Amino acid sequence: MEQLLLLIFLPLAGAIITAFAGKSAKIVSTVFSVVSLGLALFIACNFIPNASTQFEANLPWIADLGINFHAGIDGISMLVVLLTNLLIPIIILSSYKHDYKNQAAFYALILFMQTGLLLVFTALDAFLFYIGWEAALIPIYFICAFWGGKDRVRINMKFFVYTIAGSLFMLMGIIYLYLQNPAHNFEISAFYALNLDAAQQGWIFWAFFIAFAIKMPVFPFHTWQPDTYTAAPTQGTMLLSGIMLKMGIYGVIRWLLPIVPAGVQDWSCVAIGLSIIGIVYASLIAFTQKDAKRLVAYSSIGHVGLISAGIFALNQQGMQGAMVQMLSHGINVVGLFFVLDIIISRVKTNKIEELGGIAKAAPQLAITFLIIVLGTVALPGTNGFIGEFLLLMGVYNVGIWAAAIAGLTIIFGAVYMLRMYQNVMLGKTNELTITFSDIQGSEKFVLYLICALIIVLGVYPKPLLHLTEASVQHLLEQVNQKLTSVK
Amino acid sequence: MNIIITISITAFIVLYAGLFKANKALLPLTVVGLLTALGFTFCAWGGNAVHFGMMQTDNFALAFSGVCIVGTLLIFLLTQNYFHAKSDNIAEYYTLILFALAGMIMMVSYKNMAMLFVGLEIMSVSLYILAGIRKKDFASNEASLKYFLMGAFSTGFLLFGITLIYGATGSFDLDKIQAYLVNNSTSVSPIFYPGVILMMIGLCFKIGAAPFHFWTPDVYEGAPSLITTFMSTVVKTAGFAAFLRLFAGPLEPLHEFWVMPLIVIVCLTLFIGNVTALFQKNFKRMLAYSSISHAGYLLFSLIVITKNSGNNVLVYAAAYTFASIIAFAVLILVKQKTGSDSFESFNGLGKKNPLVALCLTVAMLSLAGIPLTAGFIGKYLMFLNVMTQYKILLVAFAILNALVGFYYYFRVIVAMWFKDGSETVLSTPAQYKVVLLVSVAITLVLGICPAIILNLI
Numbered sequence A: 001m002e003q004l005l006l007l008i009f010l011p012l013a014g015a016i017i018t019a020f021a022g023k024s025a026k027i028v029s030t031v032f033s034v035v036s037l038g039l040a041l042f043i044a045c046n047f048i049p050n051a052s053t054q055f056e057a058n059l060p061w062i063a064d065l066g067i068n069f070h071a072g073i074d075g076i077s078m079l080v081v082l083l084t085n086l087l088i089p090i091i092i093l094s095s096y097k098h099d100y101k102n103q104a105a106f107y108a109l110i111l112f113m114q115t116g117l118l119l120v121f122t123a124l125d126a127f128l129f130y131i132g133w134e135a136a137l138i139p140i141y142f143i144c145a146f147w148g149g150k151d152r153v154r155i156n157m158k159f160f161v162y163t164i165a166g167s168l169f170m171l172m173g174i175i176y177l178y179l180q181n182p183a184h185n186f187e188i189s190a191f192y193a194l195n196l197d198a199a200q201q202g203w204i205f206w207a208f209f210i211a212f213a214i215k216m217p218v219f220p221f222h223t224w225q226p227d228t229y230t231a232a233p234t235q236g237t238m239l240l241s242g243i244m245l246k247m248g249i250y251g252v253i254r255w256l257l258p259i260v261p262a263g264v265q266d267w268s269c270v271a272i273g274l275s276i277i278g279i280v281y282a283s284l285i286a287f288t289q290k291d292a293k294r295l296v297a298y299s300s301i302g303h304v305g306l307i308s309a310g311i312f313a314l315n316q317q318g319m320q321g322a323m324v325q326m327l328s329h330g331i332n333v334v335g336l337f338f339v340l341d342i343i344i345s346r347v348k349t350n351k352i353e354e355l356g357g358i359a360k361a362a363p364q365l366a367i368t369f370l371i372i373v374l375g376t377v378a379l380p381g382t383n384g385f386i387g388e389f390l391l392l393m394g395v396y397n398v399g400i401w402a403a404a405i406a407g408l409t410i411i412f413g414a415v416y417m418l419r420m421y422q423n424v425m426l427g428k429t430n431e432l433t434i435t436f437s438d439i440q441g442s443e444k445f446v447l448y449l450i451c452a453l454i455i456v457l458g459v460y461p462k463p464l465l466h467l468t469e470a471s472v473q474h475l476l477e478q479v480n481q482k483l484t485s486v487k
Numbered sequence B: 001m002n003i004i005i006t007i008s009i010t011a012f013i014v015l016y017a018g019l020f021k022a023n024k025a026l027l028p029l030t031v032v033g034l035l036t037a038l039g040f041t042f043c044a045w046g047g048n049a050v051h052f053g054m055m056q057t058d059n060f061a062l063a064f065s066g067v068c069i070v071g072t073l074l075i076f077l078l079t080q081n082y083f084h085a086k087s088d089n090i091a092e093y094y095t096l097i098l099f100a101l102a103g104m105i106m107m108v109s110y111k112n113m114a115m116l117f118v119g120l121e122i123m124s125v126s127l128y129i130l131a132g133i134r135k136k137d138f139a140s141n142e143a144s145l146k147y148f149l150m151g152a153f154s155t156g157f158l159l160f161g162i163t164l165i166y167g168a169t170g171s172f173d174l175d176k177i178q179a180y181l182v183n184n185s186t187s188v189s190p191i192f193y194p195g196v197i198l199m200m201i202g203l204c205f206k207i208g209a210a211p212f213h214f215w216t217p218d219v220y221e222g223a224p225s226l227i228t229t230f231m232s233t234v235v236k237t238a239g240f241a242a243f244l245r246l247f248a249g250p251l252e253p254l255h256e257f258w259v260m261p262l263i264v265i266v267c268l269t270l271f272i273g274n275v276t277a278l279f280q281k282n283f284k285r286m287l288a289y290s291s292i293s294h295a296g297y298l299l300f301s302l303i304v305i306t307k308n309s310g311n312n313v314l315v316y317a318a319a320y321t322f323a324s325i326i327a328f329a330v331l332i333l334v335k336q337k338t339g340s341d342s343f344e345s346f347n348g349l350g351k352k353n354p355l356v357a358l359c360l361t362v363a364m365l366s367l368a369g370i371p372l373t374a375g376f377i378g379k380y381l382m383f384l385n386v387m388t389q390y391k392i393l394l395v396a397f398a399i400l401n402a403l404v405g406f407y408y409y410f411r412v413i414v415a416m417w418f419k420d421g422s423e424t425v426l427s428t429p430a431q432y433k434v435v436l437l438v439s440v441a442i443t444l445v446l447g448i449c450p451a452i453i454l455n456l457i
Helices: A004-019 A020-045 A075-094 A101-120 A127-147 A152-181 A186-195 A198-215 A225-231 A234-259 A261-288 A292-311 A316-347 A363-376 A382-397 A400-425 A440-460 A462-486 B001-021 B021-041 B060-078 B082-085 B089-111 B113-131 B139-168 B174-183 B194-205 B215-222 B225-247 B252-278 B284-304 B307-336 B356-370 B374-387 B392-418 B430-448
Strands: A053-064 A067-075 B047-051 B055-057
Touching: A004 A020, A004 A053, A004 A067, A004 A075, A004 A101, A004 A127, A020 A075, A067 A075, A067 A101, A067 A127, A075 A234, A075 A316, A075 A462, A075 B307, A101 A127, A101 A234, A127 A152, A127 A234, A127 B392, A152 A198, A152 A225, A152 B374, A152 B392, A186 A234, A186 B089, A198 A234, A198 A261, A198 A400, A198 B392, A225 A234, A234 A261, A234 A316, A234 A400, A234 A462, A234 B047, A261 A292, A261 A316, A261 A382, A261 A400, A261 A462, A292 A316, A292 A382, A292 A400, A316 A363, A316 A382, A316 A440, A316 A462, A363 A382, A363 A400, A363 A440, A382 A400, A382 A440, A382 B284, A400 B021, A440 B194, A462 B252, B001 B021, B001 B082, B001 B089, B021 B060, B021 B089, B055 B060, B055 B089, B055 B374, B060 B225, B060 B307, B060 B430, B089 B113, B089 B225, B113 B139, B113 B215, B113 B225, B139 B174, B139 B194, B139 B215, B174 B252, B194 B252, B215 B225, B215 B284, B225 B307, B284 B307, B284 B392, B307 B356, B356 B392, B356 B430, B374 B430
Parallel strands: none
Antiparallel strands: A053 A067, B047 B055
């Protein structure tokens, strides 16, 4: 219990201290994020990979309203907690070459967001989950709107209103479940035990699904995403794509499936359909992008589409694939955005066609970039492969055509990603790229780390699969049991 | 009773102090008086004394009295240099605000409808004068006249309603009215119903709910900012308490009859308030319209009456009051410096005065209803209240309105943090800092551990 509370509130303490750290904010925030990572690893080492909830903390918070500070970690949570605490130090390190104005506030907001994210990923009380959900949104809004690029105010307003619209309807669903719950509290176990009829499950499904779909984003709720990713500062983009997007996926797994399984079953065709449309649509748009950052943004929609299709397939393979892919996608996309940030900060352009021949000037960047791209396009032996393979297997069990179309993501992805790599790194050097200097210092460290993770997890994913297996199985058993009891 | 007496005596003392030109003594005297009144409020806590059959100081009355007194106290702390620059008659400001407060204490603790009327009039007449106290200013005069005409009109409605209810029940006493409704539940006199509707209209005028809201924007804009602060926070809270005391109390048996018109009023109020606020270019006017929309959320507590209705209104009103006080305090500072209260005048405030900007950001987040601020808990309680009867469409409508609200509240945040403005730094007097920090602290404490205020009533 103490470990979990420490895990959640250490970044918050870090945020407060960083806010007053002035010039040394970079160092202070790095220290806090690394300590948090250490703590997460410590918890992961002491975590017994079975289906139970561990490190549980249950404290009364607003007793009169049935709200408790109830959090705990099972296999599914453990994975995303590890992802969060792994990526935050990477993201902070990746900003070392930048000199943001008001940097104390910048790093404080990142750490503040980390607490919100960890709340989301560990909450076992729906109200706490909602608080974390919003607490993660406010800092990222300020990060993107304050340190972002052109037209950031309008774009982030759209992003903000979009996401908060989803979350308010989710809140309505949560209140409804609370009122249905005879014990009048927000306990997740009580929500699991509710017996709702098909109509209730249907609308609660939509109340939750829209919130999660906006966050991921699933087509057609994605329109905020490319603009926001492009206009945000790189660290903001990393936070959004690497971690925040997983809030939506995690929400579906933790809250949507077990609470309204019948609703999910009724609407899973629609959900899978939308996801697959998103895959094809985003891939096609990614083909035509001239802006490298936008291309990666669209590719992210495609990858997330596959994850959500795999989850709504409601089987072990799809779910496990989603688990692995959440982690892999987080690592890969952060790597991609970091490489783009390095390139953009040196040549001051993100137009693919203006670049070329960087590989000659910067061989180390070329190698690491290649590994990350290969991870993204799911080459066997990289981390992307395991996840996408399992996901496609899961979708295949639903329908061969669905799997065939969803499988396009791999082919399409390979085409546009490699083409981008080719245009940016290979070919003739021009006057922009001739003076390109290779990666050094913190850049080198971060990129090597990411590449190592890509390869290690690709070759030996077993600990990862083992970590989540029992919890995923337990969750699916719960869902199936509830489905049969309804019928 | 002690509370009203203390406040009234303070008002007279302040008036005499003004007569002898003891301008420096005005604020300390007022503060001491209000703190004493607040002390009496705490002492009476838990009791349920009935005074001469006219007033009842139950926890409901005391809690709302407390909020009104603290709100007034904070507003008084903002007066430093404010009135002095506006007018020669400083003591009158203090006295009139204190008289209005005395009227409000009556409004939140009446047990007899005569007291409701008397309290309402004491408050209103003081406010008519306060709105027009800058007697050479055109807008101020307009505000005063509009407010007076509309106010007199609404008082007429209210009085007519009281008369009709008296005609049906033969009493002004709330308990007797309730007893009448309970005993004659099948044969309520036909003149009782129009009485209820007329009273509802009269009170809706006072709290500025649509479609009886037309006076609010002009009056709020025309009146001196500090008076606007007073009107849109403390006065509104008292108005709601009065509304609730009547409709959630004695008139509750007729809930089925008056809830439909109320729902129409709520929807109109939310929609008109929010959509009009969206198009304002002026911060003060935006606050005026947004105060209309908050009236809509507050009325949610009457759509479904539970034992928590009173407490829900208390939480919401407190959250709204303290956030608004911050907003107006910063507005006054900005206006003193730039001479304008448009959104543009807030540009770049984050760079020049980070502390002030941070306070205003918290206030805006609270008004918009973001978690971990008091405003969220208030909105949450209102939604929860209505959801208990599964009025899902109504909540969905309110959510859509809340989204519009995010948009215009964030315009200020955007202006402060993301836009560049002039380099002139605002000077923040110490008292303003105290008010801002106290209000921010209350907003955050209520947002993070609302348990302290949830079971008061």
